[in-house]
Amino acid sequence: MSLTLFLILCLNGLQYGLLLFLIAAGLTLVFGVMGFINLAHGVQYMVGAYLIFAFTGLTGHFGLALVLSLVTALLIGLLLEYVVFRHLYDRTHLDQVLATFGIIIFLNELAKVLFGPTTLSIATPEFLSGSIQLTEQLRYPVYRLVTIGVGLVVAAGLFLTISYTRTGMLIRAGSTTPEMVAALGVNIKQLFRIVFGVGAMLAGFAGVIAAPIFAIEPGMGDNILIVAFVVIIIGGVGSIGGAFVAAILVGLIDTLGRSLATELLSFVFNPSMANQIGPALASMLIYILMAAILVIRPKGLLPAKGVH
Amino acid sequence: MKTTLTSTAGAALFSAMMSTTAMAEDLKIGMVVTLSGPPAALGQQIVDGFQLALDHKDGQLGGQAVELIIEDDELKPDVALLKATSLVEREEVDFVVGTVFSNMLQAVFKPIVQSETFLISPNAGPSTFAGRNCNPFFFATSYQNNQNAEVSGMIATEEGFENVFVMAPNYQAGRDNVEGFRQTFKGSVTDEVFTPLGHQDFSAELARVSTSGSDAIFTFMPGGMGVRLVNQFEGAGLSDSMKFMSVFTTDETTLPGQKDAAVGFLAAGSWAPDLPNDDNLAFVAAFEEKYGYIPGSYAMQAYDTANLIDSAVAEVGGDLSDKDAVRAALRKADFTSLRGDFSFNNNHYPVQDFHALQVVKREDGKFHTSFVRTVAEDYADSFHADCKM
Numbered sequence: 001m002s003l004t005l006f007l008i009l010c011l012n013g014l015q016y017g018l019l020l021f022l023i024a025a026g027l028t029l030v031f032g033v034m035g036f037i038n039l040a041h042g043v044q045y046m047v048g049a050y051l052i053f054a055f056t057g058l059t060g061h062f063g064l065a066l067v068l069s070l071v072t073a074l075l076i077g078l079l080l081e082y083v084v085f086r087h088l089y090d091r092t093h094l095d096q097v098l099a100t101f102g103i104i105i106f107l108n109e110l111a112k113v114l115f116g117p118t119t120l121s122i123a124t125p126e127f128l129s130g131s132i133q134l135t136e137q138l139r140y141p142v143y144r145l146v147t148i149g150v151g152l153v154v155a156a157g158l159f160l161t162i163s164y165t166r167t168g169m170l171i172r173a174g175s176t177t178p179e180m181v182a183a184l185g186v187n188i189k190q191l192f193r194i195v196f197g198v199g200a201m202l203a204g205f206a207g208v209i210a211a212p213i214f215a216i217e218p219g220m221g222d223n224i225l226i227v228a229f230v231v232i233i234i235g236g237v238g239s240i241g242g243a244f245v246a247a248i249l250v251g252l253i254d255t256l257g258r259s260l261a262t263e264l265l266s267f268v269f270n271p272s273m274a275n276q277i278g279p280a281l282a283s284m285l286i287y288i289l290m291a292a293i294l295v296i297r298p299k300g301l302l303p304a305k306g307v308h
Numbered sequence: 309m310k311t312t313l314t315s316t317a318g319a320a321l322f323s324a325m326m327s328t329t330a331m332a333e334d335l336k337i338g339m340v341v342t343l344s345g346p347p348a349a350l351g352q353q354i355v356d357g358f359q360l361a362l363d364h365k366d367g368q369l370g371g372q373a374v375e376l377i378i379e380d381d382e383l384k385p386d387v388a389l390l391k392a393t394s395l396v397e398r399e400e401v402d403f404v405v406g407t408v409f410s411n412m413l414q415a416v417f418k419p420i421v422q423s424e425t426f427l428i429s430p431n432a433g434p435s436t437f438a439g440r441n442c443n444p445f446f447f448a449t450s451y452q453n454n455q456n457a458e459v460s461g462m463i464a465t466e467e468g469f470e471n472v473f474v475m476a477p478n479y480q481a482g483r484d485n486v487e488g489f490r491q492t493f494k495g496s497v498t499d500e501v502f503t504p505l506g507h508q509d510f511s512a513e514l515a516r517v518s519t520s521g522s523d524a525i526f527t528f529m530p531g532g533m534g535v536r537l538v539n540q541f542e543g544a545g546l547s548d549s550m551k552f553m554s555v556f557t558t559d560e561t562t563l564p565g566q567k568d569a570a571v572g573f574l575a576a577g578s579w580a581p582d583l584p585n586d587d588n589l590a591f592v593a594a595f596e597e598k599y600g601y602i603p604g605s606y607a608m609q610a611y612d613t614a615n616l617i618d619s620a621v622a623e624v625g626g627d628l629s630d631k632d633a634v635r636a637a638l639r640k641a642d643f644t645s646l647r648g649d650f651s652f653n654n655n656h657y658p659v660q661d662f663h664a665l666q667v668v669k670r671e672d673g674k675f676h677t678s679f680v681r682t683v684a685e686d687y688a689d690s691f692h693a694d695c696k697m
Binding site for chain 1: 344345346348349352478500501502503504506508509511512513515516519531532535536539540543544545561562564565566567
């Protein structure tokens with residue numbers, strides 16, 4: 001394996017990791033802070049992708065469509081909170097799982113009714129459609145580099161907000177002792193609503209930036225939700241820092257593993273055997289990592305303080 | 309199935325009455341296809357193609373009114389099994405048409421053929437039932453999975469490719485396709501990569517492709533995987549340096565998502581929407597008018613399946629109780645296939661022509677695969693010799 005190939009893999013891993021982080025960030029806050037299991041979080045990712053598809057079609061301008069998509073994703077998140085989720089906060093986790101699973105099915109079907117079952121795609125925005133010549137044959141799309149940059153900026157912004165602002169402090173306080181924060185005159189329900197809406201918007205944003213790279217299809221959020229759960233378990237439930245570290249780790253391990261597993265195995269087994277085992281093993285890697293973390297550090301790599 | 313119900317004489321009598329009345333009135337056809345999730349587009353084409361054939365025949369096949377029961381297998385083997393069992397045991401259908409995916413076919417196969425109901429696959433054509441395990445109650449109107457890839461190997465050889473990179477998803481059909489390609493391709497395969505089914509990001513694989521020194525890539529990535537791969541292949545700038553050839557990757561179900569990125573890409577198949585014969589052109593026009601999209605091979609195969617059933621039911625005069633007669637009638641394949649020449653081999657898989665296809669953009673801005681040249685005439689699969697039937 002050449003150094004260039006390795007670097008490309010690392011860039012891809014980083015990019016996948018940051019995408020995962022955008023989704024996991026909302027999930028970990030809602031799960032950790034509010035103790036609410038929201039399976040429908042992955043479907044917000046799909047919603048984001050369909051929104052950018054619809055809005056670029058309508059406006060013909062990516063930037064404008066991006067803004068409209070984010071606002072709409074936020075509104076859809078708030079609407080879901082208002083209509084469904086707020087009635088479930090005091091219910092058991094099973095009720096929450098059932099209700100939010102219902103939302104997945106509903107929204108997946110709705111996407112199919114509105115946009116049809118076929119896979120859709122949108123073009124990369126014009127000003128980001130260039131690519132950088134990496135090797136003689138291979139170019140690396142600028143768009144992918146930009147998503148890495150944007151992901152890092154959002155991560156930093158989120159981290160600073162949670163750690164150093166008043167709202168961030170209230171969110172952290174609300175997660176450990178909600179009654180106390182409420183007694184101090186803070187509208188804790190309002191706070192949770194903000195967390196929820198922003199979480200939904202972040203997942204939608206992930207969908208928006210993923211749309212030009214991956215394809216848009218009903219149910220596209222279902223698999224990524226599972227990986228997002230793996231991320232928050234590895235990182236520590238409720239911890240933004242943990243989600244970040246875990247997302248990058250999972251992104252890198254998954255991407256590198258897929259390419260390297262077969263090659264490494266071929267040192268031990270014959271090529272056809274390695275070809276059989278390699279892909280299977282590669283897709284298991286992140287789950288093996290999760291199992292290992294659960295054994296060694298059951299609370300995750302960087303557990304949030306005070307989460308019980 | 310009556311013997312399973314003889315716990316009371318009444319039940320047996322009742323079930324006997326039910327089945328005779330059903331036989332006299334309609335032809336009951338059960339359909340098991342994938343209609344949820346991203347691959348729903350494929351199942352939908354089969355439903356639409358079959359429905360169009362019914363429309364053309366005023367809802368009758370072989371002179372009998374058809375009751376069509378459509379079931380969604382959700383691309384889950386357990387669901388497919390449940391739906392198939394219910395079709396043969398509760399609905400007592402005369403024919404089952406299904407499935408889209410080979411792994412679904414493997415799930416539904418046993419209960420259907422064991423109940424001595426005819427199972428006709430409008431798409432899935434796994435090697436498993438083409439050779440030693442061929443079955444008198446199973447027919448495929450599509451192809452045998454390996455064939456398209458074998459023809460791709462021939463095309464690659466004809467095009468003069470020397471080094472080809474091969475990539476497929478890690479499941480039965482993926483492996484069948486890779487094996488098929490290797491069988492007929494005379495050059496060397498630089499590398500062989502198996503990705504997970506439903507793979508999202510192909511950039512790691514494409515990086516390997518770019519450093520492999522290949523002059524073409526051969527792949528089998530149906531549905532959304534194909535859309536992502538083609539767009540990312542284009543994005544990585546590989547279109548300039550190598551040829552892209554595939555089966556079921558750039559077809560009428562994925563082209564609306566791939567658009568210009570796929571134009572000029574090579575494919576192999578037994579049919580294209582512009583295959584020059586009158587029946588076919590009329591079919592495509594009627595299909596587009598009714599459903600508003602260009603049909604793919606799935607719709608064509610479903611249309612042929614309906615016509616096959618039509619011919620067989622007419623041949624036996626609507627009497628489906630004599631299974632041997634029905635089978636003999638089906639084997640004749642006495643219908644006009646949209647593909648042109650079509651007949652069944654001893655293993656009930658088709659013998660048909662295969663062509664080189666290429667993606668083109670039509671004048672109205674829509675995309676489809678286009679017939680280039682015939683590569684293999686009356687091409688039979690390579691497993692039929694093992695079939696003792």
